[in-house]
Amino acid sequence: MDSQVSTCIIILNWNSAGDVIQCLGHIDSREWDILIVDNASSDSEEAESIKLTFPAVHLLKNSTNLGYAGGMNSGMRWAKENGYSSALLLNPDTKPTLELIRSMINASKEASVVGTAQVSPDGAGVMVPYVSAATLRGDKPISYEWSTETNELVEVDIVTGAAILVDLSEAARINYMDEQFFHYKEEYDFAFRMRKAGNRIVFVSEYPLVHERGGSLPLHSAQAVYYNYRNELLFLRKHFGIFGFARGPGIFRDAVRHGFNSPRLAVPIVLGLFHGLRGVTGPVTLRSGNRTS
Incomplete structure (x- = not known):
């Protein structure tokens, strides 16, 4: 298995078929293996509509809404059982580029967890960067402020956000994400525990990810x-x-x-x-x- 085949892209769907289909339009499914995890969407046929549009994707349907952590955990367990060594956890409301995915997979040779720079459109459509990584001063997190000029690989202690690449063996070793959080903070806790377990975490910023934010749960709801x-x-x-x-x-x-x-x-x-x-x-x-x- 080469590095591309051994990485499975996992996209979690919950009533977001339109976002998922748009996201998949930015990814060449002939180059990447992709798993769509449907988290018991209200429309029982929603997952099939995604599969109909992109037949090459794998589909895993959960019987109940397990939240972000539980949904991604089911995807990571599936990927590990099917022989993948790593997984890119991707939000449906994102617009990934092939260059971004390749840069994250390349960085994974140096670390067990890879995060990436992310931007979101403001009210005027201008892409605004936001913090998606931190370093620790003792146990106190210090936000890592990146810029588009910072293209080098940076070691950090925590990554968050809409795209995280993880080593599946190391994820299994800490029992994946904590499902008690259900929604929000689970990936922060996951990265925190991965770092505490001795894993290296890195951050890339050469190709920032466009993230609409709040696709499944509006930010101000x-x-x-x-x-x-x-x-x-x-x-x-x-x-x-x-x-x-x-x-x-x-x-x-x-x-x-x-x-x-x-x-x-x-x-x-x-x-x-x-x-x-x-x-x-x-x-x-x-x-x-x-x-x-």
Whole structure:
């Protein structure tokens, strides 16, 4: 198996067939092996519509919505069982280029986890870079600020975002992603644990990934806000104990500002903080009855 065949691209779908099909249009399925994991989309035929458009892709259908972590875990286990050595975990709302994928696979020769620079369009359509990597000062994460001029391979301690390439044997060794997070922070926790297990993590920025952001869960929805605050605290609780929240006072300052600026989101903000402090995990149903998934 050459490096291309031994890497499986995994795209998680949940009610996002349009995004998935657009994403696949940027990837040559004759060059890459691709697995679509359908996370129990509302339309039972949605996964088949993707397969009909791109017959060469592999398809794995989950019977329930396992969240991002559970969905990607099922994909990584499938890939490992089918002989792949690594997997590129890719969000459906992205526009990957062949150059980007090749640069990440090339970087994987040097590390067990590879992250990449990412940009998203602002309201005017201008591509704006955002932070998707960090280094650790002790246990304190320091955001890694990249620029388009920074083309060299950079060693970091944490990568996040919409495209992460992982060594499947090392991922299995730490039992993949923690499904208690369900949505948000799971890839941060995953990279943090991979680094703690002695794995090298690198970041590439030569070909930034275009990421629309919020394809399956709108960034400013009540569900997204709830998971964001809850899982920030769950991460601190998991790694630093029940009083780990003391390491992240900025979370609470941000929550106050956020609630003041967006009063309609005050309830999910407070509930997320409360559940994070209590250690509530997994999917949660908001008071409105809308499932947070």
